[in-house]
Amino acid sequence: MGRVTDAIKHLLIINILFFVATSLYGDQMYQWFSLWFPENSNFGFWQVLSHMFMHGGFMHILFNMYALWAFGSPLERMWGRNKFLFFYFSAGLGAAVIHTAVNYYNFNAGMDALLAAGWQEDQVMQIIMEGKYSPEWYNAASERTITNFLAAFNTPAVGASGAIYGILVAFGMSFPNSELFLIFLPVPIKAKYFIPVLVALDLFSGVTGVSIFGSGIAHFAHVGGALFGFIMMWYWKKNQFNQNRWD
Template sequence: MGRLTGAIKHLLIINIIFFIATSLFGEQMYQWFSLWFPENENFALWQVISHMFMHGGFMHILFNMYALWAFGSPLEQMWGKKKFLFFYFSAGIGAALIHTAVNYYYFNEGMNVLLSSGLTRPEVIDIISQGKFNTGWYELASRTTIDNFLMSYSTPAVGASGAIYGILVAFGMSFPNSELFLIFLPVPIKAKYFIPVLIGLDLFSGVTGYSIFGQGIAHFAHVGGALFGFIMMWYWKKNQFNNNRWN
């Protein structure tokens, strides 16, 4: 952790502007800039980027922006502004792709069940696009299957968390022995231990549906951001990516 670097400062400002605008024009902002399922009528291509500047509440943006500053500042100082921004947005886009891919699985799993009951695809889309569904659907498949199907279509993703998880991975690989002082742990823990455990918990929550962090969290977006962050770091280290390429 250190001084407020250039890219981080601008990211903080943009996130704060989006947060204030969302507080003033909440429903419209969520409709335009959250990441919706591609088959949802609210989906737009720019949301792959814009969702990274949207947050669901004060604590959400507070934790994300603190992590961006705390873990991102050393990386920007080491890499420079251009390389840092490339990494940040690549991890965020990677998180969006993984999140959407998982939602496609949930959506098609539920859709196939409903199609087998005699409904047509346009009929199902029309029903759920109105925020409705038949409780009898729960008799066709498990509650989890139907709930995941409905959520995949109607619940948008917001937040910089996917990009932040990429930053966490990069920090852990660059400064593995840095000791982190966490509020909920009485002793410092090294980055190389804490960050893999955190990602593992998200993977566990995504697979099982049981979350110790609370509900409404896009766990696979976190895992996706971490995965893309790891791939980029592995590639850069393997190929000894030169900072001069980003000048």
């Protein structure tokens, strides 16, 4: 891969600094810089950007930063620093938009079910704003509806994964025949096959709630980053904009 390119070097440094600060100040950092549901009192407009530098643990930041370096380096060399940063943050913001939109859908579905069961909206909001819930709510709708409703309001999103999924898509479209050697696969697999399957698995997990990657993953943020990455790559290629560098 060669030396670390300028944009990726600075992104790595900022992410590591945020991780160290989170290790020191914990809950305060998560409260300020994670991406909260807009109706939650912890929400701040800056979080659509700051959440990209927050991570939930060592393995989380390790895999994200490795992917940023491995797949982002060829793109920055091809595009130039400024164009890479534009793409990276656009994919990350797109991930935040899709994630928040899905959260609004889940929140409204749960609230509608509770209102239909006779609960008052202000009563429900008072309970969840205190970080609580009523066991009776699970009698008003399916377990998944109420679980998604509570998660949408109470669970913040952290991580660079949305932006990195955009980078993965761009890498796959730019270097489709590159062979990837993965720990869990004993044979190399071309990027044009692996990356679509990875995104499809996230979409499957987001829709069904069945995750092979573990719990606590913002699958639709991954899908959103991939979608915005694909749209940008498709538009750039269509307009021959992909040939331009922004140094």
